[in-house]
Amino acid sequence: MPGRRAPEEERREAILRAAFAVAARERLGAVTARAVAAEAGVSAGLVFFYFESVDGLLVELLDWLLAHTIVAADSPDRLSHIADPGARMMLAIRRDVEWLPVQRERVELFFDYWVLGTRHPGIRRKIRSALTRYRDAFQPLARALVDSDPERYGGMTAEGLASVAAGFVEGCALQVVMDPAQFDVERSMATLAALVRAPASSLA
């Protein structure tokens, strides 16, 4: 019994939301045209009417995911009230790490997309640039820290520090995905703090 019901672009959004619902519940592999259609309460054909292909749907879902999830050391204003550059950096990292367990589903999806990127150059490109953006978001903080006492942080570049900071958060993301029950924000942060507390001479 065909017929139109919501002629506007509500349908696009509805289908996209359905795709996310399916993905969040059963992961990317379960996002098939039929599954999304069923979730949205429409026929399978309609998915191809609004999105040229399933690939197209997945790409748009990734865009949505990147826009609404990986916030990355956002709103630096929220950190400006902290004077010490080192503490600022730590807090920025902590904030992102705290998000991970909350957004576990989305983090999982993100890794799914990375795997999917193997066969889909467009997706690979999007993910890489998202990660690059994430890493670069730490650079101002890193530079402030390095500049605050060049003698002390000799040999460390802002790029390198930002890279390690991003790597730390990403490592936590992996743990969250793999073993959510055992992941502990406080322990991870304490471990990070312990790393930077080790004296120089002994590890040079």
Next chain:
Amino acid sequence: MPGRRAPEEERREAILRAAFAVAARERLGAVTARAVAAEAGVSAGLVFFYFESVDGLLVELLDWLLAHTIVAADSPDRLSHIADPGARMMLAIRRDVEWLPVQRERVELFFDYWVLGTRHPGIRRKIRSALTRYRDAFQPLARALVDSDPERYGGMTAEGLASVAAGFVEGCALQVVMDPAQFDVERSMATLAALVRAPASSLA
């Protein structure tokens, strides 16, 4: 034209090698019964004769991968000529990090398995224990370091330090996989060295 040619277990290994070849070239998603069979130059049915299912093949491939790849602070004898515990630790880390770009294909595969493990309990278990083993491999070095000057490393446990070391290497692994072109061993190591050189107060 059926018939036996290599009645021993050569065939098992040949098929496993073929599976690895396919996986290394086109990643885990491309490891289908037919693709592996074609790579090995046998029929598809034979894959199921030696391995009950594709899942079984994948699990054995993971075993092979773990046994032949993640060497993890191996051969401590190679480090014994270095007296200072801190330098030993750093060299162990450096050695593993240097391996990452070289073995990029395998590291990628490992992360593919990681993602797959999210849905596959058996694989998840194997990966977890492999990572635990990896972390524990750093413990002797960490303990030696802590014991060398208890006053200095007050509050830091060998477990915590080993965890930090493993986490750092894993973070580098992630970068290698996600954005190989931008990863730089020297920069990462320099940053690590500088980090442990930073005084506690500034990053607490």
Next chain:
DNA sequence: GGTTATATTGATCAAGTGATCAATAACCAT
């Protein structure tokens, strides 16, 4: 050389996939 055991094949099945498309119902303008 005949017999038996087994490794190997290739055809085949069922399930699931992305994608296409004619048919059709709902809406809008006239």
Next chain:
DNA sequence: ATGGTTATTGATCACTTGATCAATATAACC
């Protein structure tokens, strides 16, 4: 109303996948 436009359907095709299995070629044994 009436016709035209468009969103929507569901059947359908081609293809890939994991898996099964009877048939069979080869080797080993006596």
